[in-house]
Amino acid sequence: MSDVQTTEASIDLSSSEYYFNRELSHLQFNIRVLEQALDESHPLLDRLFFLCIFSRNLDEFYEVRVANLTQQLTFAREQAGADGMHPQQVLSAIHTLCSDTVERQYRILNETILPALEQENIHFQRRRDWTEEQRLWVEGYFRDSIQPLISPIGLDPSHPFPRLVNKSLNFIVELDGKDAFGRETGLAIIPAPRSLPRIIRIPDHLTNGGDHFIFLSSMIHEHADELFPGMEVKGCYQFRVTRNADLEIDEDGTNDLASALEDELHSRNFGEEMRLEVADNCPSELVNFLLHKFSLEANDLYMVNGPVNLGRMMEVIGQINRPDLQYTPFTPGLPKNIKFKKSIFESMRERDTLLLHPFESFTPVVDLLREAAKDPAVRAIKQTLYRTGAKSEIVNALVDAARNGKEVTVVIELRARFDEEENLYLANRLQEAGAVVVYGVVGYKTHAKMMLIVRKEEDRYKRYVHLGTGNYHAGNARAYTDYSFLTSNDVMGEDVAAVFQQLTGMGAALKIKKLFHAPFTLHKKLIELVERERAHAEAGHPALIRLKANGLTEPKLIRALYKASQAGVKVELIIRGMCCLKPGIPGVSENIEVRSIIGRFLEHTRVYYFLNNGKDEVYAASADLMERNLLNRVETAFPIESNKLKDRVKSELEAYMLDNSQAWVLQSDGRYVRLQPVEGEETIRAQSILLATLATTSS
Template sequence: MHPNKISDQIKKSKYISRDLSWLRFNYRVLDQVKNPTKSLFDRLKFLAITASNLDEFFMIRVGSLYNYIDYNKERVDYSGLREMPFRKKLLEFAHRFVNDAYQTYQNELVPLFEKQGFGICKIDELTEIEQRKASYYFKNTIFPLLTPMVFDNYHGFPLLMNQILIFGVVTKTDEAKAQNRLTFIQIPQNLARFYEIQRKDKLIFVPIEEIIRWKIGKLFRNVEVVSVNLFRITRNGDFTLEESDDIDADFIQEIKLKLKTRKKGRVVRVEIERNASQFMLKTLKERWSIDNGNIFSVSNINLIDFKGLWQIIRHTNFKDKLTKQPSPVLPLSLPLEQTDNLFTYLKKRDVLLHHPYNSMEPVVRLLEQAAEDPYVLGIKQTIYRLADQSRVTAALLKAAENGKHVSVLFEVKARFDEERNIKEGEKLEKAGCFVIYGISKYKTHTKMLMIIRKEGEKVTRYIHIGSGNYNEQTSKLYTDISLLTTDETYAHDVSEFFNVITGHSLPNDYQYLITAPKDMRQQIIELIRAEAKNAKKGLASGIVMKMNSLEDKEIIDEFYKASKAGVPVRLIVRGICCLRPGRKGLSENIAVSSIVGEFLEHSRLFYFHNNGESKVYGGSADMMVRSFDRRIEAMFLIVNEDLKREAIKILSYNLKDNQNTYIMREDGAYIKKREAHEKAFNIHREFYKLRVEPEEPIDLFEYCSKERVEAIKEVAPNPE
């Protein structure tokens, strides 16, 4: 398909491609790297994040595309493109991103290294004494770990590992016949990426690959080396499971087997030094059935794999260089004097937590208290991702040791955390916990905790439900919301929900929960339609939704219908957004923004105006097909009026931010929100200043009015 036809097809579609939208998101992360007001180390951090993001994108999204291409299965992208034209567009976009990232690094960041007291140097930039040190390090530490693997008529093609640095060395074996041989040397993962040398005035980081390149002759004695080229491969990491009705030992073994296949998945990307050996490139292309679209050439003055920069970013010499996060503040609904007495306090009042501005400590501490409390009878919890050396796991183990009933649903299909969750689950099983490793064909993504405590003649259930994982580390970096309560209606709903996911119960309708895969999509559609009905009647209406991703076509179509009915819709979508805002006759009343900054926006909050009787939900689900059809998710209604005001305040701050916000245009591009007439408002700082609960109701109608939507369209005009 001609490039112009591809572009026209994309523009005509009323949906934005999920994958192209994701690449736009990574550009917004790259924009943080380009921001000269940030410290160099913050900028390096965001550059490393873009690299990590892109690795996962190629493993999963590009890998998924190749699952269709390799097996001749039909796939039509949201843009309307079939597999091969879409592959062409996607890889072109990815090449442009990679080029922009490397130019930013080389032109904007490297010149700042000297002033910050460090440098990344090659061998010829070292002094004679420093070269001797590097030589000694190679001889005693690196050399014993290197294993050359030759590929020729007598040796098969070796299994090259995913996402590690590899040298391809071409040698001449027969001068008369000019025959070449190809040998691979994989750089050990357990060695630091940089060899460090302390000079008087600065710290020198020497890439380990440059030391190996310098000493490559030690591995090829009496052989002519024709070329030495560094490269790195990314393999398809998108696998599916043959799922049965029961998750048992056989299923766990299947997951372990599938994890091994990830190491052998088809190659979808090769990052390689520019001007690499054509002999080697031809061999790799033929071996892996790839072409120039999969080859990402990198200038020899740049690094391959920016994730290695974490060694510099986290170095003890620079520990004060990263932007310091303020200390967490107490939740508005939890006074300081009550933090050590949560069992008593939660019987009187619900608590809304907003991370990382509020610490996750109250949740972890409640769990730890429950493990030791003689009146606690049992604990039930869903776990998706955990921290290293998790206090959550430690508390559950302690509870089991103390004779309490502990039921844990470990989601072993949590991508890239499968092995960790299997190990943690087995550890809990050995301690006597009742462990379930996922539910049938569904991925359990909901975040729930229930503590059952005997208090006199009755039992009180302490409930925690939220949008984020039970991970003490990421709770300091991700924005999330959650609810602590002993309200009997929540307790009943959550108890019923646990019975569903651990047994075969089919409950009646929940009062405060909306769940997937049962009926979440349909209930959200009904809430959107209710706003459209109000708009048609001339009543006040409005929708504000904050989420990570918006991809489900049925939900998007309902937004389009609501827009046509006159409902003003404000969407805050951090990453993927397949809805096309501001298109005449389709989505004129819809505005979309994305917040990308110091914290990863992970909270999900959903507001429906409801003619002044607002409904506000939080929860674990995004508006995606997988969330509705292939995951166990839960949204919870916030009924306490004080907490509802807090949640609405959170949304209003998100809409007010003008420092981290990008406005999405109708063509799918984003521009930075700049309102010169307004005072700077940075939500990643303002939430730390909240000390008093809002007494008066906040009407989000002001923020999602048609006038506000029109103003946003003026801010983000489409190019002529």
């Protein structure tokens, strides 16, 4: 045995030292999002957008990931991942990282973003800066629009601490004096009306031009004394609590998943407390009082220098008409074979089509369904829906198809997190139109993106298929990068029909010829493809693996990639978010590079590429490289077989590997280092290249 083989054999690739913790890796992605707020290559309002997105991402992280870790401890169900960290260790590390990052976020807001906005005559006015006219206007707005909706709650034995809604804006008020009943409690809570905007625009005639806004919290602070007549308001401090918002449903123990979900949705607003955010000028005794009432510890507390929910600042972006402070609009491209055909069915019969959103239009996908809904030759339509939007053109077309007598079957994933209520509404709407609606398979979320249209042509039925890496959501298709694949390939049609049969009916797993599908074959096939590339390297052939996904956490796949690296395979991973694989470890992963692209659009495509000794194979997929996707969901990976389309995907992956401006490279110690062009080097941004190549930018 050679020295190299001996070294490889002596390395335990299951050892925790070779894995990052997924939760901490997830947080690192959110930090990279926050960094965009400082990146002056982004327009100013887009930098504000990134600052807000960080807040929203962190909210969800606490609502789901921190909640899960906390529950593991509460119910003695501790689970250590491949990294070996105990949940308590993870929670402690999360607090340290989040405390520093949240403090930095508010510094970015106060010291960078707000001053830059003021330079552009966009102002968030503090009370001390109000003019007399503005102060009178605020007084009228408070009395007319705010005070009638507020119900202040004095705290005493007959008015216990209220049950406050998840992430709602509230105020704790310190009072002096007695009320009309002679009570002298000293404390009250003001829940801000949820129906009111958190930021209000000052009428233009009260300003000297530009855009001027006031926070709802400032208006309530200014007039809090009017809510407690005859008493002195000694202090008024904003706070909010974040709760566990992950729904727990016993799918095996319910006969009606939709009804069970409806019952659980209300409880989302009142789950267990996970985090407390309080204005940093709040006295320590009031902070401790709130921590006690929410049964939280000091590690769960965030004292913030500004609004307790920065995510709501996103509301103002749509109220500011400053195109010079936002990205230039663009028109998504259309392939010629679709652009110049009267019928999408005709173009699909002619050749396969690959669309890369948002650089290319999502309209052909919608138009395919619209055409099918009206076409007398179309007999049946089958569709999966995961996240699709409340005002979905896709759903409108499915409703029209059902009303036009087509056999419409829709597999709706009711458990798409935070879209459950919307999906229940869509399910009811489709059922009322006459569509057959099913909710997938108990225990397995249906995450595959599939559309199947069956059309009668001459003496046979012809299948037309759409497969995608992203959801059937037109809004997301303008903000997320995703592939759409349109084909009339007969074998592909048979495969998709078989997957639908497994979803809607019962029976043994059917043989699938071209697709890989979870939870049956995808995980196994991916590892086989990695091992095949390893065998090519061991035989002395060039070997290359490129995988692009939103997350990589599945240990068996990571071990297979380590072994491929040890054999000399070049492994290039474009992983947007969490990554548990450690690159650059001598003898283990020195041939592996991991990069994350953070730019104007949210990277969402999932692509698997294997050189295969010159007979390269390319797959696009709905699945990330995570346990839940590969083992516990219904997912599909579909081959790109046309040489022209295959070459195109390869070149687009190459653009991401050449990016030297929006790429963050993962180090073996867990840090991400942003690449910068060296002096004299051309600036390369993959998203800019794709935008210039595939879309038309407005002048």
